[in-house]
Amino acid sequence: MTGPTLALRAADLDTADPLAHHRKLFLGSDDGAVRSYLDGNSLGRPLATTLDSLGSFVETQWGGRLIRGWDEGWLELPQRIGDQLGRVTLGAAPGQCVVADSTSVLLYKLARAAVAARPDRTEIVVDRDNFPTDRFIVEGIARERGLTLRWIDVAYDGGATPADVAAAVGPRTALVLLSHVAYRSGYIADVPAITAIAHDAGALVLWDLSHSVGSVPAELDAWDVDYAAGCSYKYLNGGPGAPAWAYVAERHLPTLDQPILGWLGSADPFTMGAAYQPAEGIRRLVSGTPPIIGMLAMREMLDLIGDVGMPAVRRKSELLTAFAVDAVDEMLAPFGVVLASPRTASERGSHITIDHPAFAGMVPELWQEGVIPDFRNPGGIRLGLSPLSTSFSEVAVAVEAIAARLATSGGPVAGGSA
Template identity: 60%
Template sequence: MTHTQSLALERSAELDAADPLRSCRDLFLGTDDDSVSAYLDGNSLGRPTKASVERINAFMIESWGGRLIRGWDEQWFDLPITIGDALAAAALGAAEGQTTIGDSTTVLLYKLARGALALNPERTEIVLDRDNFPTDRYLLEAIAGELNLTLRWIETDRRGGVTGDLLADAVGENTALVVLSHVAYRSGYLLDAAEAARITHEAGGLLLLDLCHSVGSVPLELDSWGVDFAVGCTYKYLNGGPGSPAFAYVRHIHLDEFVQPIWGWMGRAEPFEMAQGYVPAQGIRRVISGTPSVFGMIAMQDTIEMIAEVGIDAVRAKSIALTEYALELVRELLVPLGVAIASPEDSTVRGGHVTIDHPDFKAVTARLWEKGVIPDYRAPHGIRLGLSPLSTSFDEVRVGILAIRDDLLG
């Protein structure tokens, strides 16, 4: 190890001491658990907050246990929209009345895509990229088959993502809908969403963004960017817990005409009339179908409040610092061992995670997990370092990179 490498490793303590968000880490469960020395998978499943334990216990005893069915009238019925508005204000850059919580990401993506396509019925093409998350691709393949539409594929560099030039070449007079991830799930490439919206709209299409790997880690400005629709999960950087319900955003200019295909009683106007025939509710409530998962919405509220308190710009600054430090160590310790960087090295086009490639990484990941170092593996041979800004320390990054180096050295 060179002197420069030694200095880089020693900087973790200095970076943690100077971190303005360092106190946030103490608000999460398990950060002092010796069995996990480095949790580097926050972009797959975030840690639970300590406040959520108290909130869940209070819900069980006071709200559910104490109020029983009265809870629906007193709070629960409006909770998807109440939390949706809080999320929109803290992390989406969106005005109230355009966001709701409920269903899985897959179901909401289906609802938004089908509803968007119904607004452009004369057009015949859906534009997407080949390295988008598998669910997005599979779902759009199914929709294209249902509606006899054509998929227009964008070919991207797996270590990058969809650029403005690639998108401009793909859209045209037949484009009905463009579906892209704001942060690429594999490489971490950060899309220029405002440019994507402009290009899509100039072609006469509508833009649907997948925000699963960006919400809570990078600033979003859905309203000012001109995004038409967006969907994202809440169990990554929002710490909602395994399978916590996703969120949907519908731009206000589309709400009066937007009709999603899964009609249920809670998305109907005047649902308690139990009337014959479906009439969509006014506003964002029309995205809702059946009874929402009240229990599943509890934990995310604490992280939303935390982001609102510290500010998403501070979260982004910490995210950049974490990934920059990770890349510094990767270049010094892992690249000489045959590891390749599979993410953008420019932080302005990189989200909150870094992917590195090596032919042995599938086996390496399994051995790391046994030792309490927990990154993520993504085929064909990538380790994904998901660095959640509110709960990940710089020392965890140091420990994780060293563990990868030591395993490769055998």
């Protein structure tokens, strides 16, 4: 396929896309200096309305109401936005989600709570290809608690399967920690099947939804999930450093024993009591002061996703990744580029990874050209396709730019044709 043909095909898909008009709602979508932004799975574009809403908050609430704002709604925002998140993207009934802390801190809290709930068990199951934070956190907990890690080795272009988990869990398993969508390959785990396998072994499961929330629908209640957490600066467009969120199934809330006891997670914070008594419900997971400013942009994106609907978001995601895979096969595979993601659309999230030895040196050059994908060691480019802010034409621009650089760096590999 030649470049112009790919570009025309992308333009036709953009014209037919029923969600295309939402792209103009995001700041920078018409910035000519950024020709292709395919890193929304690391940092999503801000909504244009966020510029006004943050300014209005600073002027009228922070500046106008000052300390009174805490009594006028700020303290309720983490649970209010948590409930909205649960309803719009997670399939979670009210009272089970809260916005607080970073993903790392929430994963630590939930993992520690899970092993505390299984005091007679000594093992944590995790896959070797999980995001470093997830692995590092359970490594630390294993050291703290004298536990053993059981590692799952997964396919390079896949992730943990029900069979993998069934082979790893047993009577000593306290916790299984996995990602809904693998951060590198984009593989979607079979959450209900894996959760059921872990439960049959008497274990609890903690799911990291950082690379799926807002792009891949979830049904945490229906899937019988125990705990979940994720960030909000990718497909939820909360901005750099935006607070993360956590889910705790209602059945676990009365006995949730989280390790970071803070005053706002206590039953009556403003009594300044001498001894800690946990709050009822999901608020017991809170430790410190809610990050109010950081969660405002997230709320606006949830409003938009709620209007569009997660099924429509997911349809656009599958079409984008399918177009990207086809373009890679036709334009980049002849240069030796390898797809390191599932080929079936229903098995992958909203990003794909492609591998080539030249990519490490190429990505900085692409950024200079206004083509912004994501690099992952040792030689992978992730093409992150945010359904509401990414166009098919941006995909075409990126693939054409990569192909052009590969062509000038030595031409096709042996046996291939450009």
